[in-house]
Amino acid sequence: MADYLLSLITFFPLLGMLILLFIPRDNEGLLKSFALAVTLVTFFISLPLAFDEVFATSGGMQYREFHEWISVGSFFKMNYSLGVDGISLWLLLLTTFISPITILSTWKAVDKNVKGFMALMLLLETAMLGAFVSLDLFLFYFFWELMLIPMYFLIGIWGGKNRIYAAVKFFIYTAVGSLLMLVAIIFVYYYAVKSGAPIDGFGVQAFYNLAIPSSAQHWLFLAFAVSFAIKVPMFPVHTWLPDAHTEAPTAGSVILAAIMLKMGTYGYVRFAMPLFPEALHTFIPYLALLSVVGIIYGSLVAMMQEDVKKLVAYSSVAHLGFVMLGIFALNMQGMAGGMIQMVNHGISTGALFLIVGFIYERRHTRLISEFGGLAHKMPIFATIFLIVTLSSIGVPGTNGFVGEFLSLVGAFESDLRWYAVVATTGVIFAAVYMLWMYQRVMFGKITNPKNENLKDLSAREIILMVPLLVFIFWIGVYPNTFLRKMNPAIELLLHQVKSKQVAVVEPVQPVIAQNIVLK
Amino acid sequence: MITVYHYMILSAIIFSIGTFGVLTRKNAIVIFMCIELMLNAVNLTFIALSRHLQNMDGQIFVFFVMTVAAAEAAVGLALMIAFYRNRESIDTDDFNMLKW
Amino acid sequence: MLSILFYLFAVVSIFSAFYVTKSRSPVNSALWLVTTFICFAVLYITLDAPFMAAIQIMVYAGAIMVLIVFVIMLLNLGTAVKKRYTHALVWGGGMSILMLIVTNFFIRRSIPTGTVGDITTQTIKSYGHTELIGRAMFTDFLLPFEIASILLLVAIIGAVVLSKREV
């Protein structure tokens, strides 16, 4: 069982999807409950991973699976190689955890072609899980591209008014990036074969030990970096995100925000950084700059949005800036902060999109100006919304703080401290745009008569929010549960990255103290 | 002495003539015949080379070319009949439905 | 002797091929085409391939030409209206001459290589050309042969479907 656990987790939703295809189209209730059951079972199968203590002690890959998959002559060998470590562990669990919630959230929201919707959701889950556990670059690329297709249809079919534009934009943006990545992958493989290094098909771990010349590294890193940056998304390639989010159905937005954006950051951690450490060293200042610009830019733009969903989308840009900044700090704290912030963003922003979904279902509009005074009619909603808002702002005691704080600690320890100072102002802006939005939606008197008859959250909606709230506080108060199992993997990763950097600058050099002691 | 080059040059000439016909004639059936001409030119090369290399494979290939030519003739002419039925013409200038 | 035969039929085939493209009436073209085919069959014989010559006559000069002529009759195609296609003539002629030059160079500069077999004029004479073809076709090329037969079947069905009046 344990030998094939990852395959089981990854392909269970796909299996479910195949069975789902035999359920009659009109039986919507059964379709929904079946999809929910499949995702729930997937979640329960993946739970043993969470309790496995091996991650707390070992940073290496666990639950390895290895089979030969495709081999073209003796040259190209793609293997089916899976594995999970402390870095992908929580993202994997986040995926299995969020999926049932999204399915549950669509109970009333999706009314046309439920069967197709559910099938695509399940396919999407398989693709995302596969991308997180692949250790073979080619397999990763396969899942990475596979992810795109269901999402494209989810936006394009079940989306809002401008859905085609958004879907195509999303698709093309991502496809451009991934093609660059494909070229880089092939080049790396070609180089590995030519150099006669011991490799294992497209196995990424063997690639870690390649000594790619630094001029090539730069280009390869750029290709990977652009591809992942689009997915993250980092400034200035973020503009697909607001459109995709705004137009996507609630479930699509949640999946997009909670998990798919993490693919980009995860890609940096797993692939771009350890594969090309020298190039990373060169590009870190620029990437960190983009991250910081993203934080400030995302915040300022979010502040002026009139559409709640767009606001949340731009806030994602800002939040992921923190993730990237933490990762680029290249030390334990920053990395752990980035990783935990990925999970946080998944939970908080996922929850925010669900919340927007709730009011959208009730009022069929997302314009802030249409609302106001909802706290009167929807007290439970107001409370949940407030908690999630606070988590998004990063109030201590909620998850957002832990992630932001660790990222910033890491950045301050590294050479990026001046970026970090600027990034810290992001906490101010976050408060401004989130609270302003909250105030305009929830506070005040009810001015719009359409809001008079709004109903508070139903039991289903509360049930689907509660797990998210639990994790908001859990990570906020006792993040060690998660950090403990991340630390060994992060240590190993940093070792991999740093052992190969030519000029590794010690992150703890007190530059300010040495250089500018004025007195 | 006649060498394989002679046959190949002849085949090239016939092929060019076939090309000329395809490019200049407007009647679909004549174009079709010119294509047969080109196919035959190729066949000649095959057989000449087969002989030159003392190997049977080229002739087998000719056999398959003929098969394809026969199939093409059947389908192509059927298409022409179908087309004529619609357009009362088999002039290629009337075949412009592929236009943007 | 052989070279005389070659040159004779080569010239005739070039001449008749040219008339295929030149004749205004499709029926004339078809007849010139038959001439070309026959010349080719003779050339095949000079290449020690009597079976291919026979097939050439039967399939091309026989079956395909009959089909073409039959279609010409069916569609009742008359002589093409005289149109001046100088534009197309110049371009088409230019292109085909260019092509000729290019292929000429190609042929002149290249040496044919490949797997040299053991079939000499003697083997052909002692076994017979037909037998050799048959051996090759039904041993090494059995699968392609079967596929070709399926192709023909498909073509038959296709032709029937396409030419049926109401589909």
Place this chain on the structure above:
Amino acid sequence: MYDYLWLIPFFPLVGFVFNGLFGKKIRNEAVIGGIGTLMIFLSFLVSCGNFFTLLNDSEKVHQQVIASWMSVGQLQIDWGFLFDPLSALMIMVVTGVGTLIHLYSIGYMHGETGFYRYFAYLNLFCFSMLMLVLGNNALVMFVGWEGVGLCSYLLIGYYFDKKSAGDAAKKAFVVNRIGDFGFLCGLLVLFWSLGSKGVWTFNFVEIAENAHLLQTGGVVVTVVTLAFFLGATGKSAQIPLYTWLPDAMEGPTPVSALIHAATMVTAGVYMIARLNGLFGMAPDTMMVIAVVGATTAIFAASIGLAQNDIKRVLAYSTVSQLGYMFLAMGVGAFSAGIFHLMTHAFFKACLFLGSGSVIHGMHHAYHKAHLHDDPQDMRNMGGLRKKMPITFITFLVSTIAISGLPFFSGFFSKDEILWWAFAGERGHWMLWLVGAIAAGMTAFYMFRLVFMTFFGEQKTDARAKDHIPESPLTITLPLMILGTLAVVGGFWGIPHALGNIFGHMPNYLENFLAPVFEHTQELNGLEIKPEMAHSAALEFGMMGVSVGIAVFGIFLAWVMYIKNPALPGKFVASFTGLWRVVYNKWFIDELYAAVIVNNCKRIGTFLWKGIDVKIVDGIVNGTAWAVKGIGGGLRYTQSGFLHNYAMGMVVGVVVIVGYYIFG
């Protein structure tokens, strides 16, 4: 006893969870209010137990670690508590005043729809404040720091259907966040700079022990302390971040008393006192703090002179008094600052609660008379001393205390600060002068408040006049207790000069807090200048001057508002411009709105509509348009004529083969 330290914040948390989850269902105000009050009272009892244990304990610093919070590499942060004289004093103030205000709220908030919500927030606030005070490392303090900011947001926005309340709440939170940015930066720079010396810590005790690793007066210390000070200005409403506090008066009055007078706003002062080891090493920062404190004191007092809303006067008074505390911190008089913090908590809480009692009465009267006048406007009051005797007496006592008349609590603490400002090593006569003038202004506007409210003619609408009742016992009892404290609270920290007269009474408070501050003060020479240290005459002289200024202020108020009520009008008429500027709070809010808020909005809009939509999306869509255009152009090559395609093929063949041969 110290093992039960965790119970102190735990009880309010229980209250919060209980009221937050079940309060709505219970609907019984007695139960909700009772639970809320009981919880904070229990934590008051535990605090008392700990406090008195500490008094008799020779070991003054105790830590209790509950659990590990974050541990990543060299970063180890615990959920831990630190109990030393400073935090002991603070928790006594927080839980003590907190209990009284909870009790008061039961009466004051009677009948409000969100009663349960109010008590849940109040308990949450107490929890956060206690975390702030008790945290043994800067990060736990930050939890409390943000937590109180959050509760302040929630409680200011308590009447959330009023737009002004929502705006004020948001403003409070955002301005606080600007401060928090400073706090966070300070925290991070400190962590890194100490870490680079080999000490990776956020723990206060360890920071204090290792502060010497950093260079005294060096850039790092100055930057760190300035950043922390920015945090303090946000939380404690100092220039330039004070603007949220007056607006925060949109919240219910007990909230103003608890959060915006007695406890939360003093967090900045507490934080500086807590990090005295660092601040002591940064003379430049100390100077900045002293100057900012003094400026805020006089600036806020000047605004207070002209306000008519009873709570706003008190709000500006709070800002001004906080300025005093910062002045104290800036001149190194840490214990004096904490002393003033304590006495201020007593008398300002009493004043706010008293004003709440008045507002409650006025509201009641207007309600009965079906009028919609502003119950907080002092111009509608007057002569209330007969209607509300208890409120009046406690209010008056507290006013005397804040004005610094001898032997009331404010006198001792304020004079100690002024003495340090004048005679301390880091002091300066200018600081003293500013402080003394501000004290005079304080006396003036506070007595103006008392005279306008409780004396003279009753100016209330005739219809409502007779309906003003004295408040119920739940309201007056806390008033009486706080009033008593406002009178006697000062005797705990009698200045040396006075103590010598009273038969060598020691300054108990200073001795009590000594373990916390002694070290820093010795190390950095934060003492009274030696030439003045033993001059009792000078000290008495300064005392006399400041009391004189205060009495003059009171006299002026009496002249203007009792003896000759027409005088203020004439004054306004002759100095219209000046008066308008002061009345409109020096137009600072408008300035901020114009310079910062609007520009932020403008930049945001520009980035969105300009950069995002026009440039980035312009490029993206432009690419799409270009591809479409090229495709549209190339489309015409598809003529549909067979010959063109055939020609294309032939050309292709010729070119490829030609390239193959000749290329």
